Amino acid sequence: MQLDDTDRRLLNALQRRGRLSNAELSEAVNLSPSACHRRVQRLEKDGYISGYVALVDPRKVNRRTIVYVEITLSAQADEVLDAFEKAVARVPEVLECHLMAGAADYLLKVVAEDAEDFARLHRRALASLPGVQGMQSSFALRTVRQTTALPI
Template identity: 50%
Template structure:
């Protein structure tokens, strides 16, 4: 199942690394997690009960952190996507914490990444149209604490999207 011995990262004990069968199972779950354990087991050469046990261990070890449905943004009316670079007035821990707490309350912000480089944060946001983006931009400027500069880039189209990890 898992390779022997937990790995160490500084003082943090990491869970044991998945073996080859576990990695196959993780790839199959990333591809389609709605298949039955019988079908998944057949894909990776396990009985349904062994497949179920391995999935439970992978979940309990933290390798599987959730299951979700991927929705079509355009069909749901979110035809515009932007990547917004944000620079803050200060990079103190207090300023970063305040910004990160405030961004949690903006539903159009799908992702927020703390960056190393030119911008302090990059946000991925969706909007219905230009007017919706203008309102969002004003809210970001007004509601997010410590913002010094916002630079927005509109996505013309998605060239590649991958939700799974290359395991």
């Protein structure tokens, strides 16, 4: 399916405010409510919209510290990569895990209460992940820009 301008307007509006009612959304993109509903259903069915979430303020749940961790593995064998990926998926403080090209094998985005909490997480969870040979951690000092909206 090819996206047209109306689909793009729908996706942009939903990325900014995912809780818009169908009536509000149809008004925002200048469509009838029934046509708007059909298009959103098609965008969901075709996988353009993969889900809806509530974005929780990390400060309100005491997860103020963001740490980016570069992981180097001991080997690149499929079984080492698979074991690492399965294990890291079970660490709830890891919000993102990316297989990388370059010096590090993986880049993780981790949240913690503070530096002491991250030190505990580093020792108990991250250092014991399968195949980990080295880690380099960088603490975010301030978030300048953060969005979940993709340019469409």
